[in-house]
Amino acid sequence: MRLVKRADGYYVQFSISVDRAEAIAPTHQTVGLDVGLSCFYTDSLGNKVENPRFYRTGEQKMKRSQRLVSRKVKGSSNRRKARTRLGRVHLKISRQRKDHAVKLARCVVQSNDLIAYEDLRIKNMVKNHCKALSINDAGWYQFRVWLEYFGKVFKKITIAVNPSYTSQECSDCGSIVKKSLSTRTHVCQCGCKLDRDHNAGINILNLGLGTVGHTGTFVLDASNASGESTSTLIGVILSEQAVS
Numbered sequence: 001m002r003l004v005k006r007a008d009g010y011y012v013q014f015s016i017s018v019d020r021a022e023a024i025a026p027t028h029q030t031v032g033l034d035v036g037l038s039c040f041y042t043d044s045l046g047n048k049v050e051n052p053r054f055y056r057t058g059e060q061k062m063k064r065s066q067r068l069v070s071r072k073v074k075g076s077s078n079r080r081k082a083r084t085r086l087g088r089v090h091l092k093i094s095r096q097r098k099d100h101a102v103k104l105a106r107c108v109v110q111s112n113d114l115i116a117y118e119d120l121r122i123k124n125m126v127k128n129h130c131k132a133l134s135i136n137d138a139g140w141y142q143f144r145v146w147l148e149y150f151g152k153v154f155k156k157i158t159i160a161v162n163p164s165y166t167s168q169e170c171s172d173c174g175s176i177v178k179k180s181l182s183t184r185t186h187v188c189q190c191g192c193k194l195d196r197d198h199n200a201g202i203n204i205l206n207l208g209l210g211t212v213g214h215t216g217t218f219v220l221d222a223s224n225a226s227g228e229s230t231s232t233l234i235g236v237i238l239s240e241q242a243v244s
């Protein structure tokens with residue numbers, strides 16, 4: 001048990017060790033998720049999930065409260081009050097973010113047998129590393145944690161793949177089609193024309209399926225389940241892929 005102080009009061013947390021597992025029938029669906037800037041993610045079928053509205057409004061509210069704090073005289077009681085308000089804004093946004101992450105992650109895991117997504121730790125190292133974690137990045141990170149958690153609960157496979165070239169490569173023929181961040185459509189010589197993030201989603205899914213096909217050790221790692229049922233699951237997924 002532990003006592004936690006939050007901006008709106010004290011909480012008692014009880015820590016209980018439970019192995020949570022729920023059996024659900026395989027859906028025979030696999031999915032790859034590409035994290036975008038304009039939307040929360042685009043999947044390998046081209047479906048886009050919008051950023052929740054509080055991502056935008058939350059960032060503004062946080063900046064406003066932060067400004068109010070810095071305008072008050074240091075050590076004054078007004079500053080203390082403003083700090084408390086800032087803390088509450090922060091708390092509210094983090095609760096909204098968690099709620100969104102949990103619900104979306106459970107939905108994605110329940111509707112798929114395998115979920116592949118980018119390993120953003122690698123992507124962020126490549127990206128501007130001076131910039132603080134934006135609310136988007138933080139939200140995506142939390143979403144990933146919940147994806148992996150529900151993956152274990154429902155015995156589904158979750159795979160983080162290396163994001164290099166996932167947006168540049170053609171998902172149809174494999175050739176590299178260079179594009180800047182502002183190029184929103186993937187157009188390849190082979191005739192493949194897709195939304196940029198849709199193309200990346202397919203590449204991410206293919207990378208994920210490739211990982212499962214080649215490394216046996218990953219399976220036990222990913223599922224936390226009995227090896228037998230998981231390998232049957234992978235067998236099903238791989239044969240599905242071969243058919244389509």
Ligand SMILES: [Zn+2]
Pocket residue numbers: 170171172173174175188189190191192
């Ligand atoms: Zn192509």
